[in-house]
Amino acid sequence: MSLKKKPLKSKPVCKVTFTLSKEQAKGAGTVHLVGEFNDWDIHAAPMRRQKDGSFTATLDLDTGREYQFRYLIDGEIWISDPEADKYAFSPFGDCENSVVLV
Numbered sequence: 729m730s731l732k733k734k735p736l737k738s739k740p741v742c743k744v745t746f747t748l749s750k751e752q753a754k755g756a757g758t759v760h761l762v763g764e765f766n767d768w769d770i771h772a773a774p775m776r777r778q779k780d781g782s783f784t785a786t787l788d789l790d791t792g793r794e795y796q797f798r799y800l801i802d803g804e805i806w807i808s809d810p811e812a813d814k815y816a817f818s819p820f821g822d823c824e825n826s827v828v829l830v
Contacts, residue, residue, distance in 0.1 A: 730811050731828055740791045742830040746809070748799050750781030756801045759783040763797025763825075770800055789830045796825035 732745040746761050753759060759775040765787060766772035775783035789795060796816050799807050808815065812826035 731809065733830060735791065741788045742791050743786055744789050744828060744830060745784060745786040746775070748775065748783040752807065753781065753783055753801065756783070758802055760800045761785045761797060762800050764795045765789055765797070770803070791830050794827050794829045796827050798825055
């Protein structure tokens with residue numbers, strides 16, 4: 729898993745590419761990127777399967793903010809990104825949300 733950030737010079741937006749590795753996806757049929765940037769809508773940001781078996785999604789996020797997020801595999805399994813910028817306690821379940829700083 730990884731986060732790649734590319735700030736835009738023309739506006740206060742950063743293109744952030746989220747990647748879930750093949751190993752982390754564990755043969756998933758679908759993966760969705762779910763977080764504050766899409767109001768935790770589990771259908772809003774489907775990730776694309778790559779030829780190598782990984783999944784990616786790129787979002788334009790406002791700079792100067794931080795966003796909590798997680799990955800949802802096959803509509804059932806929630807996982808955090810081990811390479812997130814930091815982590816925040818989640819009141820839902822016994823877990824921490826990943827956080828991306830932009």
